[in-house]
Amino acid sequence: MLTLDKIYHASYVLKEIVRPTDMIKAVNLSDDFDLYLKTENLQITGAFKARGAYYKISQLTPEEREKGVIACSAGNHAQGVALAAQHYGIKAVICMPNSAPISKVEATKSYGAEAVLVEGTYDDAHDKAVELQKETGATFIHPFDDEMVIAGQGTIGLEILDQLPDVDAVIVPIGGGGLISGVAYAIKSLNPKVKIYGVQSAGAPSMYLSMAHNEIETLPTVNTFADGIAVKTPGELTFDLCGKYVDEIITVSDDETATAILSLIEKQKLITEGAGAVSVAAALFNKLPLKGKKVCCLLSGGNIDVTILSRVIDRGLQKTGRLAEFTVALTDKPGEMSAVSKIISKLGANVVAVSHDRADLNTDINSCYLRLSLETRNHEHIQKIKDELAKNGYRIVQ
Secondary structure, eight states: OOOHHHHHHHHHHHTTTOOOOOEEEOTTSOSSSEEEEEEGGGSGGGBTHHHHHHHHHHTOOHHHHHHOEEEEOSSHHHHHHHHHHHHHTOOEEEEEETTSOHHHHHHHHHTTOEEEEESSOHHHHHHHHHHHHHHHOOEEEOSSSOHHHHHHHHHHHHHHHHHOTTOOEEEEEOSSSHHHHHHHHHHHHHOTTSEEEEEEETTOOHHHHHHHHTSOOOOSOOOOSOGGGOOSSOOHHHHHHHHHHOOEEEEEOHHHHHHHHHHHHHHHOOOOOHHHHHHHHHHHTTOSOOTTOEEEEEEOBOOOOHHHHHHHHHHHHHHTTSEEEEEEEEESSTTHHHHHHHHHHHTTOEEEEEEEEOOOTTSOTTEEEEEEEEEOSSHHHHHHHHHHHHHTTOEEOO
16 A cells, blocks of 8 residues: 555665756746746656666565566666666566667666567557566566555655645646656645646547546557657556546647647757656646646656657747748749748748749649748748738748
8 A cells, every 4th residue: 555654765765776856947938837847857767767666676575586577668667677677686578569769678778678579559568568477477567556666756746845845736747647646645645735737648648538537448549759658548556546636637739748848958958758748738838727836847757769859849840830831832933932032031031941843733834832941930920921922922822
């Protein structure tokens, strides 16, 4: 049974490997409330998961350690289990979805664990891990539905109250629910007045729907680049704890999450993965009643796959009007491209890519399409450019 004493004990045990992460005031991210960032993206292994995994493994008996451990993970729990197993000299086998970022797979191997890639999602990796556990007798280290793991994650709640005693609200990412269960239990046990809000990706809203319908639901599919919270089925223990200690759960889109990642990079010089940024996305897009409050957003991890980082940044730029793409229909004659360029230049935008197409069957014989990518200031700036082009006789196709 989860208790506050167990969370305090976890905090004591974790001192030997996990460090308290900084609480940073984000002065440039909000206007009508005070926003603070709990930077678990800067934790050892790059995510909060090391806390729960290490505490769970630290409590194994000598007989259990002899048989080794097995786990399933989209990447961050894998690294936490691998690190703890390496520390205690225990064999670790981690089942991971084959869609997991290569960086997370390689990081897991670097700690000495065996990574077993499973076709499908996290839930498929979970099923394979359960199968292997039965075959080997190894101890299964569940990523979220385990009271020892939850107690380890709950140590973040203790740190938040220590670093920001007068906090009004804490916003926490949710995948299977282990992080928010521990944080909510710790904080509500010590200060019931603090609001605890959970955030899921709109493409993987398993806990959101389960709480809304008051029963655990399994999603048929998940679709989000926030792989760390792409969970089809929440845990039974975490579902119960969320029902008791979490005030509200909301969802954010991938576009909103990408915008949050971009804002954290530009304004706070912090790198987060999709799962780590959903809390900030909820704050930036006014999904919760935060006006006048002192708010802590938990950045749960920073292990974003660098191969998609540029795409995430581009999506964030488009969402905020910093990058515009549209097509202009032109008469195919000398000087037209130059005239369009002068209009764009006069209005202070920067052309980053151009595509000239005269072969499209939807155009007239003497017409062509000019596809443009522009660096712009905001959505108003984009509209001003479009209006000026139209004023000069140019037709915006899309």
